[in-house]
Amino acid sequence: MLEISRIRNEKETIIEGLKKRNIDATETLNQILGLDQEWRATKTQLESISAELNSLAKEIGQLFKEGKQAEANTAKTKTSELKDSESKLKERVDELDKEITQLLYTLPNVPNELVQSGRDEKDNETVFEFGQTPEFNFEPLPHWELAKKLNLIDFELGVKVTGAGFPFYRGKGARLQRALIAFFLDEAHNAGYEEFIPPHVVNEASGYGTGQLPDKEGQMYYIGADDLYLIPTAEVPLTNIFRDVILPDDKFSIKLTGYTPCFRREAGSYGKDVRGLNRLHQFDKVEIVRVEHPDNTAAALEEMIEHVKGLLEKLGLQYRILRLCGGDTGFASAMTYDFEVYSAAQDKWLEVSSCSRFDTFQSNRLKLRFKGADKKTQLCHTLNGSALALPRIVAALLENHQTEEGVVIPEVLRKYTGFDSI
RNA sequence: GGAGAGUUGGCAGAGUGGUCGAUUGCGGCGGUCUUGAAAACCGUUGUACCGAGAGGUACCGGGGGUUCGAAUCCCUCACUCUCCGCCA
Structure with a gap:
């Protein structure tokens, strides 16, 4: 399986290399890069929400400890909305992950420079x-x-x-x-x-x-x-x-x-x-x-x-x-x-x-x-x-x-x- | 096949709901001391991902659930070990 980082950095080289296998990978690579971009953006979003939830959870714990029940309960209601969007984003990230992997599985290795192009x-x-x-x-x-x-x-x-x-x-x-x-x-x-x-x-x-x-x-x-x-x-x-x-x-x-x-x-x-x-x-x-x-x-x-x-x-x-x-x-x-x-x-x-x-x-x-x-x-x-x-x-x-x-x-x-x- | 116990960082092994990515020991790395080494002492020591960076997220066998919050509770799957049975 090709590394995603390599696809990000050496797209043209990979396309050239795979031509020797008579494969035009342009479309697949573009597809992968598109999904990858969405994946990264979604993941960043997801992580900032997770961070927020984590810190809220800590606060609530602290409030309970100090016996401030009422405040704690107010804070709790705030989390439910965040949790909703967290789970939606997580779902999307997993989905994208799967799609990317699926596409990566279809790409063969890039031939060494010594390898000649040819059919069979x-x-x-x-x-x-x-x-x-x-x-x-x-x-x-x-x-x-x-x-x-x-x-x-x-x-x-x-x-x-x-x-x-x-x-x-x-x-x-x-x-x-x-x-x-x-x-x-x-x-x-x-x-x-x-x-x-x-x-x-x-x-x-x-x-x-x-x-x-x-x-x-x-x-x-x-x-x-x-x-x-x-x-x-x-x-x-x-x-x-x-x-x-x-x-x-x-x-x-x-x-x-x-x-x-x-x-x-x-x-x-x-x-x-x-x-x-x-x-x-x-x-x-x-x-x-x-x-x-x-x-x-x-x-x-x-x-x-x-x-x-x-x-x-x-x-x-x-x-x-x-x-x-x-x-x-x-x-x-x-x-x-x-x-x-x-x-x-x-x-x-x-x-x-x-x-x-x-x-x-x-x-x-x-x-x-x-x-x-x-x-x-x-x-x-x-x-x-x-x-x-x-x-x-x-x-x-x-x-x-x-x-x-x-x-x-x-x-x-x-x-x-x-x-x-x- | 039957019964039971377990799976935590390189290894050993704590941790039963919040300050735990995780006590401690060993090992590894760096240092002090030494002519050099050992010992002792001090420090440090997981992986991956996102982010220009600051920083953040995830991971305590896998997956799912409960909860504001899970290594810790529940469900499920896998694997390992012990005893019994069978057996090369």
Whole structure:
């Protein structure tokens, strides 16, 4: 959520920035500023009436104490009129408050100056490429066929027990999952991230804190009996650790990591790119989350990108990094880099990681602040990234490292898997 | 699931209708003393909003009510803890 103070001061900059998302925010911003003006005027009125009432109440108390009943009762009658207008003004202030917040919720984050304007994924810029497209002297199989042939993943069993998008991993397939999770967590640990095992369900306040609610309500599995939500990513519990927190400014940088299963309803996304592991309702992911002083955000994002690059290179996967254009950048993000690995057998690029800086957009909702040397509180910056999401990594590993004899496990994973091929 | 107790400032913990944004202790910050530190002593120490400023308003788990006046009384919701039951 954008800060109202920023809208007051930098309206034109925000309008320019949001154009990169193909959004003309002029009208919304004017509407907000209009309501804000009324809000402030009404609030000033309200507060002066409250002040008057407060002092009257004190006087009446004093009169009672002095035994001046009659005078006290006269004073009492004076208050009723004031109370009337107080409650009317209060009502209006609350109303305006709500309307402003409602409008603020509709505005996405302002893109960073590096972000290009653009409509969709076709306008994303490739900023880095690594590796060679693997060549095969046989017809490479897509991962869903390899998974079946090698008995690694059972999609039909998942359908039977739960439904589509909830596969069983089995045998070496299951052990490969566990190996990847351990590998990713160890790498994050070595890079200075503190490891967490967070809850896999969160309450409503946490959903609002990271912005899944109210905008993406339909994407989360909801447990009605207890009013809880299954997490769509570890970002939600990990970032909400800092909800309503004021940090001392010597605490930075804060670096967290956690593995969790992720649950996404993916409502409305059927029929496209959903084969095999490409899109699931439950998948595993290791997430990295950072809370930063605004001065260090750019460096932190660079560091996260280097970290993810390292992971992919150690796994021997060809990849590219895209800086998303305005239209493709997520609602809360100021700038996002997507990592895509090349899938040989599907002949397409699969998104395996997304690293974003949110600047104050999340922390404003979270009320995550720090107190600087000048004793002023200001909003922290948050960032997060996947390091990494498993399914498409598994898909790429199977497809790109396949031979006619089977699948070769990358060197770095072998101490975790206990086997070097499948 | 049953019964009970609780939720107050960074923490601990007072406060049962007016002078309470809130006693006190600890912690934090500043100072005195000291070569330095500790101890002791003194001072200071919540957040947000409105206002050019003076100043004002709101917040004692959330929401509502009673009252001229609520941390304090009433209603309601949420959460936490203890005991019992069940249980990995």
